[in-house]
Amino acid sequence: xxxxxxxxxxxxxxxxxxxxxxxxxxxxxxxxxxxxxxxxxxxxxxxxxxxxxxxxxxxxxxxxxxxxxxxxxxxxxxxxxxxxxxxxxxxxxxxxxxxxxxxxxxxxxxxxxxxxxxxxxxxxxxxxxxxxxxxxxxxxxxxxxxxxxxxxxxxxxxxxxxxxxxxxxxxxxxxxxxxxxxxxxxxxxxxxxxxxxxxxxxxxxxxxxxxxxxxxxxxxxxxxxxxxxxxxxxxxxxxxxxxxxxxxxxxxxxxxxxxxxxxxxxxxxxxxxxxxxxxxxxxxxxxxxxxxxxxxxxxxxxxxxxxxxxxxxxxxxxxxxxxxxxxxxxxxxxxxxxxxxxxxxxxxxxxxxxxxxxxxxxxxxxxxxxxxxxxxxxxxxxxxxxxxxxxxxxxxxxxxxxxxxxxxxxxxxxxxxxxxxxxxxxxxxxxxxxxxxxxxxxxxxxxxxxxxxxxxxxxxxxxxxxxxxxxxxxxxxxxxxxxxxxxxxxxxxxxxxxxxxxxxxxxxxxxxxxxxxxxxxxxxxxxxxxxxxxxxxxxxxxxxxxxxxxxxxxxxxxxxxxxxxxxxxxxxxxxxxxxxxxxxxxxxxxxxxxxxxxxxxxxxxxxxxxxxxxxxxxxxxxxxxxxxxxxxxxxxxxxxxxxxxxxxxxxxxxxxxxxxxxxxxxxxxxxxxxxxxxxxxxxxxxxxxxxxxxxxxxxxxxxxxxxxxxxxxxxxxxxxxxxxxxxxxxxxxxxxxxxxxxxxxxxxxxxxxxxxxxxxxxxxxxxxxxxxxxxxxxxxxxxxxxxxxxxxxxxxxxxxxxxxxxxxxxxxxxxxxxxxxxxxxxxxxxxxxxxxxxxxxxxxxxxxxxxxxxxxxxxxxxxxxxxxxxxxxxxxxxxxxxxxxxxxxxxxxxxxxxxxxxxxxxxxxxxxxxxxxxxxxxxxxxxxxxxxxxxxxxxxxxxxx
Numbered sequence: 001x002x003x004x005x006x007x008x009x010x011x012x013x014x015x016x017x018x019x020x021x022x023x024x025x026x027x028x029x030x031x032x033x034x035x036x037x038x039x040x041x042x043x044x045x046x047x048x049x050x051x052x053x054x055x056x057x058x059x060x061x062x063x064x065x066x067x068x069x070x071x072x073x074x075x076x077x078x079x080x081x082x083x084x085x086x087x088x089x090x091x092x093x094x095x096x097x098x099x100x101x102x103x104x105x106x107x108x109x110x111x112x113x114x115x116x117x118x119x120x121x122x123x124x125x126x127x128x129x130x131x132x133x134x135x136x137x138x139x140x141x142x143x144x145x146x147x148x149x150x151x152x153x154x155x156x157x158x159x160x161x162x163x164x165x166x167x168x169x170x171x172x173x174x175x176x177x178x179x180x181x182x183x184x185x186x187x188x189x190x191x192x193x194x195x196x197x198x199x200x201x202x203x204x205x206x207x208x209x210x211x212x213x214x215x216x217x218x219x220x221x222x223x224x225x226x227x228x229x230x231x232x233x234x235x236x237x238x239x240x241x242x243x244x245x246x247x248x249x250x251x252x253x254x255x256x257x258x259x260x261x262x263x264x265x266x267x268x269x270x271x272x273x274x275x276x277x278x279x280x281x282x283x284x285x286x287x288x289x290x291x292x293x294x295x296x297x298x299x300x301x302x303x304x305x306x307x308x309x310x311x312x313x314x315x316x317x318x319x320x321x322x323x324x325x326x327x328x329x330x331x332x333x334x335x336x337x338x339x340x341x342x343x344x345x346x347x348x349x350x351x352x353x354x355x356x357x358x359x360x361x362x363x364x365x366x367x368x369x370x371x372x373x374x375x376x377x378x379x380x381x382x383x384x385x386x387x388x389x390x391x392x393x394x395x396x397x398x399x400x401x402x403x404x405x406x407x408x409x410x411x412x413x414x415x416x417x418x419x420x421x422x423x424x425x426x427x428x429x430x431x432x433x434x435x436x437x438x439x440x441x442x443x444x445x446x447x448x449x450x451x452x453x454x455x456x457x458x459x460x461x462x463x464x465x466x467x468x469x470x471x472x473x474x475x476x477x478x479x480x481x482x483x484x485x486x487x488x489x490x491x492x493x494x495x496x497x498x499x500x501x502x503x504x505x506x507x508x509x510x511x512x513x514x515x516x517x518x519x520x521x522x523x524x525x526x527x528x529x530x531x532x533x534x535x536x537x538x539x540x541x542x543x544x545x546x547x548x549x550x551x552x553x554x555x556x557x558x559x560x561x562x563x564x565x566x567x568x569x570x571x572x573x574x575x576x577x578x579x580x581x582x583x584x585x586x587x588x589x590x591x592x593x594x595x596x597x598x599x600x601x602x603x604x605x606x607x608x609x610x611x612x613x614x615x616x617x618x619x620x621x622x623x624x625x626x627x628x629x630x631x632x633x634x635x636x637x638x639x640x641x642x643x644x645x646x647x648x649x650x651x652x653x654x655x656x657x658x659x660x661x662x663x664x665x666x667x668x669x670x671x672x673x674x675x676x677x678x679x680x681x682x683x684x685x686x687x688x689x690x691x692x693x694x695x696x697x698x699x700x701x702x703x704x705x706x707x708x709x710x711x712x713x714x715x716x717x718x719x720x721x722x723x724x725x726x727x728x729x730x731x732x733x734x735x736x737x738x739x740x741x742x743x744x745x746x747x748x749x750x751x752x753x754x755x756x757x758x759x760x761x762x763x764x765x766x767x768x769x770x771x772x773x774x775x776x777x778x779x780x781x782x783x784x785x786x787x788x789x790x791x792x793x794x795x796x797x798x799x800x801x802x803x804x805x806x807x808x809x810x811x812x813x814x815x816x817x818x819x820x821x822x823x824x825x826x827x828x829x830x831x832x833x834x835x836x837x838x839x840x841x842x843x844x845x846x847x848x849x850x851x852x853x854x855x856x857x858x859x860x861x862x863x864x865x866x867x868x869x870x871x872x873x874x875x876x877x878x879x880x881x882x883x884x885x886x887x888x889x890x891x892x893x894x895x896x897x898x899x900x901x902x903x904x905x906x907x908x909x910x911x912x913x914x915x916x917x918x919x920x921x922x923x924x925x926x927x928x929x930x931x932x933x934x935x936x937x938x939x940x941x942x943x944x945x
Contacts, residue, residue, distance in 0.1 A: 003281065008045045011052055018057045020281070021271070024291040025298040028058030028107055029271060030116060035063060035093050037084045050103060060107040061100055062116035062151075063093070065123075085123045087132065094133045098142050109165075109262055112147035113137075120150045120162045130163035149216070158213045167211075168267050169218035172196070172236055175204050180237070192232045198222070198239035202247045210258070217251045219244070220269040221290045224277030235277075241289035242886055245297045252301040261381055268294075300772070306665075308339045308384045310401065312365070312372070314393035316349025318539075318563055319507055320588050321391045321413055326351055327470035328388070329358040330726045331656040336667070336696045341379055343372060345394050369396035376404035386663045389435075392419060395427025402434040409662055410435040411467075415445060415607060416452035417511060417583045425453055432457050437662045439463045441586030442608025463662065466612075468652035469591045473728045474568050479596070482572045489573035493559055499533045500635045503574035503598070505567060505589040506581075508540035508560070513580030513603075515544070518552045519624040520578065520631070525557050532631070534578075537561045537570050571596040576634060578627065581606055591650045600643050601630045617643045653698070653726070668778060669698035670771065671754030671849070675744040676702065676762035677737070680709040682892070686762050687718055691727060695771040698754040700729045702762075703744045706737040711762075742860050742867035749849075749857070756846050764843040765794065765890040774846050777882030781822055785879030786872065788845040790817065791889040804887055805840045811935040812838055812928075820885045825876030826922065833876070834918040835932045836911075837869035844889035847875055865903070866910035873918060904943045911939055 003020075006013040021029070031049075034041040049055055068081040100106055101113040108114065115133075120126040130148055137143045148164040150157070153173040159166055177196040184195055205219070221244050226233030248266070255264050270278045282288045309332060313325040325342075332338040339360045347364035356362055365372045376387075387406045389397050392414045401408050410431045419425060431438065432455045440446045443464050446457055469475065478485060490497065502521075508514035514536065521534040534555075539562055540548065548560065564570070571577070577593035579602035584590075586608045593600055604610060604618045617634075619626035649655075657667060672690055676683065690700065702715050712733055719729050732751070738744055745759060756778060758771070770789070777787045793802040809817050812835045832838045839845060856874050860867050915932045918924060924932075 009048075011048045014045060014048055015052075015055060017271070017281075018055055020291065022057060024280075024288075024295045026268075026271075026280075026294070027265075028060065030060055030062045030267065033061040033063045034068070035065075035096065036068070036081045037086075037089050038092060039081065040096070041068075041081075046100070050100065056105070058105055058107050059100075059103075060114045060116065061097060062118065064118045066119050083122065085129075087128070090129045090132045091136060094136050098137075098140065101137070101142050108143075109147040111143070112145045112165075113143050114147045114149065116149040116151065116168065117164075118151045118153060120164065121155055121157065127161075127163040152215070156211075158211075159215075160213055166214040166216055166263075168216045169205075169208075170267070170269060171205060171218050171220050172201055172223050172234075175201055177201060177204070177236075184237075188231065190231055193226065193229070194234050196234070196236045198236050198243055201236060202243060205247060206250060214259075214263070216259075216265045216267055217254060218267040218269055219247055219251055220278045221280055222277050225275065226277075227275050241286055241293035244290055245293035248294060248297040249301055252297060256301075256383065261383070300769075306383075306385070307337060308341075308382075308386070310341045310343060310376070310379055310384050310387040310406065311359075312343045312345065312387060312389040312394045312397045312401075313355075314391050315344060315346040316351035316355060318350050322349065322351055324411075324413075324467060324470065324588065325390050326354055326358070327652060327726070328390070328656065329355060331653060333358045333360075334726050335653065336656070336660065337694055339384075341384055343375060343397065345372075345397065365397065369400040372397045373400035373403055376401045376406060380404045380406065386665075388659065389431075392424045392428050392431065393422070395424065395430040399430045399434045402436075407436050407663060408434070409437045409439060409659060411439045412445065412449070413441065413467075413585045415448055415583045415585050419449070419453070421511075428453060429455060435461070437461050437463055439465055439659065440608070441466045442611045444608040444611055445585050463658075465655060465658055466586045466591060466608075466648065466650060467588065468655035469588065469595045469650050470652040471568055471592055472595065472650075472652055473726065475571075475592070475595050476728070478568055478572060485569050486573040489569055493533070493535070495533055496531075499531050500576070501574045502532055502534045502576050502578050502631060503570055503593070504534070504536045504538075504578050504580060505570070505592070506538045506587065508536060508538055508544040510541075510543065511581060511583055513582050514540065515547055516582075516622070516624050516627070517578060517580040518548065518555070518558070520580070520628045521555055521558045522552060523624060523628045524631075525555055530557070532635070533557050533559070535559045535561065535570060535574070537564050537567050539563045568592070568596070571598060574598060576601065576631060578631065579603075579609075580627065582621065583607060584609065594644065595650055599634050601627055601634065603627075612644055612646065612648045614643050614645055666779065667696050668756045668775060669754035670695065670756045670758060670775070670846070671698055671752035672700045673745070673748030673752065673757060673759045674700065674702045674762050675705065675741055675748065675759065676707060676711055676715075677705040677741075678707045678709045678711065679762040680707070680711045680714055682763040683711060683714045684718060685765060686760070687715075687729070689765045689768075690760055691722070692768050693766075693771040694768055695775060697727065697771070699752070700727070701748050701751055702729055702731045703748055704731070704733045705741075705744055706734045740861060740864060740867075742863050742871075745867070745871070746857050746861060749852075752849060755849055757849055758846050759842045761841075761843045763892045763894075764841065765798070765892070766843065767888040767890075770888040771846075773886060773888055774844075774884055777822060777884075778846070778848070781880060781882070783880045784822065784848075784882050785825065785850065786845060786847045786875055787882040787884070788839055789884035789889055790887040791841050791844045791891040792887045794890045794892050796892070796894060798890075800890075801893065808840060809836075809838060811836055811931060811938065817883065818885065820883055822880055822882045825879050825881050828881045829873055829876055829918060830922050830924050831928050833869065833873055834915065834922065834924045834928045836935045837866065837872070837914070839868070839872055841889060841891040842868050843891060845872075848879070850875065850878055863910060865907050866914050869910075869914045870917070873914070904945050907943060908936075908940060908945050911936060 003016055008014060031046045049059060065083055067079045067083050069079055106113055123129050134146050137146060149166050149168050150159045150162055150164045151168045151170050153170045177200055179194045180197050181195050222239040223236040226235060251266050255266055268280060272279050272281050280290050311329060313322060316322055329340055332340050341361045342355055342359035343363045343365045345365045346367055363375050385406060387401045387408045389408060389410045392412055398408050398410050419428060438457050438461055440462060446462060450456060504517045506512045517536060524530045524532040534557055571593055577598045577600045579590055579600060584607040590600060590609050600613060601617050602613060603621045606621060610618060619630050704712055715731050756775060774787050774789050777784045790804050792800050795801055806817060812832045860871055863870055
């Protein structure tokens with residue numbers, strides 16, 4: 001809705017302005033207010049606004065309290081109307097403001113009307129003026145206080161010196177910009193104005209140091225006041241909606257981090273200051289560009305700001321649930337980039353230091369639901385709306401956080417024996433009454449709890465999901481070294497190679513059946529020819545230690561190793577895992593054993609894990625003889641090596657993805673394929689640019705095509721450096737060069753496990769917002785199978801050669817790629833991909849993982865140059881395409897990448913091949929056919945064929 005020429009004496013135009021502003025996320029208007037000792041100027045718009053209560057929009061007053069001059073620069077040359085401040089005028093002014101303050105739409109902070117004053121330093125004694133205003137408002141019942149703002153337009157003074165509440169940044173005023181006149185050809189020889197650059201303005205705003213007082217940040221879409229000062233104006237050159245959006249997103253983040261919710265304001269200079277070239281309103285050049293950028297910045301920042309979560313653990317001792325807490329925090333922080341607040345029911349234990357490395361903030365719950373509710377209120381105001389409570393011990397926290405407005409997921413690991421032992425039944429009731437979702441490792445667990453305590457958990461709120469293996473990455477890295485690890489462990493334990501090693505892991509107590517583990521070992525030792533050896537890794541409780549010392553200390557086939565950080569070594573060295581627990585919900589130790597490929601023996605009806613184990617590896621409860629008999633049977637016949645009933649997902653990262661989806665935080669699993677051949681110089685920067693993405697990355701597969709530079713060494717070193725992180729990079733190295741990038745694509749496509757694929761070439765780069773921006777169409781439109789963005793072109797030294805590919809794409813259309821769009825895939829093929837490959841760089845592309853016929857992949861492998869074009873055509877027959885106009889991908893063009901003479905004919909052949917392929921398989925109209933010929937002729941000429 002363009003306004004065109006408009007007259008603000010007509011309320012219809014004001015209503016249209018408000019409609020536009022609201023549609024694009026503007027909170028309210030700050031009306032410039034003119035008062036000169038009782039003389040009122042330019043009041044018609046605000047008075048019309050005040051009169052028409054149906055205009056539903058916030059507003060406040062900004063008193064431009066300086067002299068009114070001909071040049072509008074705040075200086076005193078050619079004064080038109082003089083400002084005359086006095087105590088009497090103070091009262092008359094505030095009387096005039098009262099009718100605005102009383103309007104229900106007027107902006108208030110903590111119930112104080114907001115009043116902005118442009119230049120408080122011009123008052124004789126502004127502190128006294130502020131008190132007069134406040135006292136008058138109190139006496140008249142207007143307000144108990146005012147919320148006063150001073151503008152930093154000329155001087156940067158602490159507002160508290162004036163008796164004011166807050167300052168307001170007012171770019172571009174007072175920003176120390178550097179004139180750039182010499183960079184430009186200026187036609188007018190008498191020009192005395194100054195040309196600055198928008199990029200520098202943004203940089204200065206980013207580097208602005210935080211001041212020791214409240215200061216709202218400001219932004220301007222653009223600036224050019226030449227119309228007010230012909231030949232002497234100030235121009236801030238090269239502003240664009242994209243740059244403005246980047247700046248605004250930074251200010252939103254800054255404001256969220258530094259102000260409570262009721263004081264989160266950013267001031268935009270301006271809505272319609274046309275004479276200074278500072279306006280959000282649509283124009284002929286950018287259309288709604290700046291308004292759209294405002295809306296996008298708000299939406300994207302809301303998504304990023306929403307990535308805050310509270311995690312509640314019961315303490316920090318080194319046991320299973322606490323380790324789960326640690327790895328959950330790591331996933332949330334490192335992969336998903338959440339801001340995490342950790343509350344511990346009891347603030348004690350060895351893991352406190354480990355937790356502090358990954359949690360953004362930590363709190364002591366003081367074993368009190370009242371304390372947690374107090375913390376919950378504070379965190380809720382700071383934007384934390386979601387909470388995960390780990391174990392039944394934290395049941396009171398579920399109630400406390402729900403009372404603050406949180407959405408709460410409760411992880412219920414315990415079974416009845418443990419709940420009774422620690423007297424947790426009341427906490428369990430709190431969970432059932434107040435939780436939003438209840439996550440059980442298996443349905444078995446829920447049924448046992450309901451039967452034992454008479455508590456019902458609504459089925460629609462229940463999720464059944466084993467927690468997964470948080471050592472998945474370590475197991476994957478160590479598994480290839482299994483034989484070497486086994487040899488080392490056996491040497492440490494001084495065991496012969498023929499030994500059959502049986503492992504138990506966990507905190508050794510009665511529930512874990514440590515006594516039964518000892519009894520099985522004792523049974524094995526009684527058989528003189530037995531080659532079984534039993535290893536328990538984990539600390540023991542007092543009773544278990546006494547039992548070991550008093551009854552089983554003579555066992556020569558037993559070794560108890562205290563809690564070990566490198567526990568995976570013992571799994572990989574073992575032959576069988578003995579789960580001797582009397583009751584165990586779904587132990588992580590079992591999952592770890594299964595992930596390491598160990599057969600398992602356990603008791604029937606002792607936990608939710610029985611749902612995944614085959615009947616043939618389960619024995620009657622409390623029967624060590626049956627356990628030992630099953631161990632001998634497996635050792636002899638090797639049955640049970642495949643001991644799972646069905647295929648279970650034991651991936652811990654998948655577990656976290658699934659739980660976050662319960663909050664509505666749906667993240668696609670993005671698999672990144674990085675093909676590389678001799679790009680050692682660029683690899684570290686490329687990997688950095690990928691790992692810095694704001695959107696979570698599921699997996700990275702680095703495919704090296706037999707590089708003869710130091711590529712492989714660099715990637716291995718990079719993998720070592722990120723080892724403490726949950727993020728992982730799989731390095732696949734070809735022994736011989738494949739001779740085709742598309743064979744590497746196929747290699748990667750066959751390996752990925754994610755839903756969305758990103759082929760990120762090793763020499764390219766990307767902005768941090770690439771992934772979160774380009775993946776958005778997949779969230780919005782189910783039919784989209786491919787989404788890509790515009791690309792900048794960079795050289796070998798990262799210098800930008802071109803801001804986009806519009807020149808190249810002009811063969812197909814001069815206008816299509818100037819704005820974002822979603823299009824039917826076949827329509828895109830017929831009208832554009834029939835002409836040329838309109839997606840210039842695969843690094844700019846995300847696409848869905850789809851099943852392709854083997855024939856398609858074989859055809860892809862035959863291409864040398866246009867395989868990407870062919871692949872896009874096959875892909876887009878299955879759905880829609882989305883294009884993002886922002887240049888978030890940086891495509892590197894090498895000076896030596898000019899097509900060599902031996903490739904020229906192949907290049908032309910494949911262009912013609914693809915044009916013919918589309919023409920034969922689709923009903924291509926005449927215009928695209930003609931454009932295809934023009935493009936082909938151009939390529940022939942360009943390549944000199």
